[in-house]
Amino acid sequence: MASCVTSNLATANLNFSLCLLKHLSKDTENIFFSPISLSTVFGMIFLGSAGESQKQLEDIFSFGSFNSTEDVHKEMLEISKLFRGQNNIELNVANRILAQEKYTFLQDFIHSLKNFYEQDPIRVNFASSEKSKIVQDLNKWVEDITKGKIKNLLKEDAVTALTRMILVNAVYFKADWAEKFDERATQIMNFMITKDEKVETRMMYRSGKYRLGYSSNLNIQVLELPYKNPNFKMLVFLPLPHQQGGLFALNELQNKLNIDILSNMRGHFSYTEEKISVFFPKFRLETKLELEAVLPQLGLKDVFDEKLADLSLMTGTKDLFVSSAVHKAFLEVNEEGSEAAAATAAVMSLRCAAVNPEFRANRPFLFSIVHSSSGTPLFFGRYVRP
Known part of the structure; x- marks a missing residue:
């Protein structure tokens, strides 16, 4: 209800x-x-x-x-x-x-x-x-x-x-995440802001079963990172690598993203649930x-x-x-x-480095912390520069 x-x-x-x-x-x-x-x-x-x-x-x-x-x-x-x-x-x-x-x-x-x-x-x-x-x-x-x-x-x-x-x-x-990242696996990696600019950041790593969406129209992946409480999750919208660089791809995504897509993601993304190697920045x-x-x-x-x-x-x-x-x-x-x-x-x-399918967030992305059943976003953000 x-x-x-x-x-x-x-x-x-x-x-x-x-x-x-x-x-x-x-x-x-x-x-x-x-x-x-x-x-x-x-x-x-x-x-x-x-x-x-x-x-x-x-x-x-x-x-x-x-x-x-x-x-x-x-x-x-x-x-x-x-x-x-x-x-x-x-x-x-x-x-x-x-x-x-x-x-x-x-x-x-x-x-x-x-x-x-x-x-x-x-x-x-x-x-x-x-x-x-x-x-x-x-x-x-x-x-x-x-x-x-x-x-x-x-x-x-x-x-x-x-x-x-x-x-x-x-x-x-x-x-807490439903499955925590192992701190020992966190390492320094490059984060590609544009095709000419990169900075080092601490990148977390975990291999596990995740729900991953893909849209060929938007040219992005969407990863669901579940929390221990299943009523909440983080959605990460990651543009695929672009020859003009990550920030260019992110701005393109923002121009295409609309309320119809966000309120009906199942209709716009094809989803799989499988073992994935996830690289995600600590920030x-x-x-x-x-x-x-x-x-x-x-x-x-x-x-x-x-x-x-x-x-x-x-x-x-x-x-x-x-x-x-x-x-x-x-x-x-x-x-x-x-x-x-x-x-x-x-x-x-x-008045007055794995063989599993990858989700490597080493370039700019959007994210949201969402209440799953209602779809209500508690928080919304854009991450461009570590």
């Missing part, structure tokens, strides 16, 4: 991931983010939006593809519940909402936050001398949820006397996105504009806008498994 309930949200997050990935790839090599964290925070903003602001949120996050706006929030709640109580994995998904004391929000909005996002706003005084402690406490909460991987999410100057609400989502994921990524700079370029403009923002379903008036929004993400992949974390905050302010 869960996979049916969350299918719209999975597709929406995949679509948003592709759009964000293609945009960020223009200026950035290594990319890593959590679509579920981003869509949760902006889902809360969507809850209080109206007019053109609501329409832009529907377009960018594909919220408009749901049968109703209420279904968006119902599926957010459903996927949050689905992630709880998982065995053989550490998975924390949590929200926190701070609101200015004595500032009036509509009861329908407050009730819906509690109903769908399971949070009653914590009332604080952003205008007081305790402002720095409020930020420190919130950052400490994020750091605790993400086991120390996401630190100092919000800067103190992001909060002012005009701040009225802060919405935060944090995600932490740590899981660590940390990224930070200033969303008030990034998302307007994708079309989400009004909520960040104090003159145009319509968040009137929060307060009954058009007096709020999103003054800042930040997303931080962390990933470490090693022989044991993967550890990943992400957090998003939005601040509301008043």
Whole structure:
């Protein structure tokens, strides 16, 4: 049942991931983010939006593809519940909402936050001398949820006397591979970024039975790396070697990849399950996105504009806008498994060598950590440079 309930949200997050990935790839090599964290925070903003602001949120996050706006929030709640109580994995998904004391929000909005996002706003005084402690406490909460991987999410100057609400989502994921790589087999190998540029990196190795897909149209292999908890896996999209080099092939793949392919992989890839020699880099990524700079370029403009923002379903008036929004993400992949974390905050302010078949990831690739039954991507990334 869960996979049916969350299918719209999975597709929406995949679509948003592709759009964000293609945009960020223009200026950035290594990319890593959590679509579920981003869509949760902006889902809360969507809850209080109206007019053109609501329409832009529907377009960018594909919220408009749901049968109703209420279904968006119902599926957010459903996927949050689905992630709880998982065995053989550490998975924390949590929200926190701070609101200015004595500032009036509509009861329908407050009730819906509690109903769908399971949070009653914590009332604080952003205008007081305790402002720095409020930020420190919130950052400490994020750091605790993400086991120390996401630190100092919000800067103190992001909060002012005009701040009225802060919405935060944090995600932490740590899981062992179903079959671990042997650390003794890890060795230094070349990673081919372009046809003329290569760098050395630590390459893990394991020979074992894996599910491997191939698409002649896309000219790529897709490897499924299962975790010990069978509900989660890492998908690795590896372009085949190209005479123009790995980065050229990766950019070609990103131009071809679309939501139809990602949401119906069985229809676009031929799969085998056999003994494969897997070479996969050991790596660590940390990224930070200033969303008030990034998302307007994708079309989400009004909520960040104090003159145009319509968040009137929060307060009954058009007096709020999103003054800042930040997303931080962390990933470490090693022989044991993967550890990943992400957090998003939005601040509301008043106006003012084997014989087996091979999968050798020694060139740029895309990857995603996915909840298998629902298809929901927890994390999405692009690895270009060790």
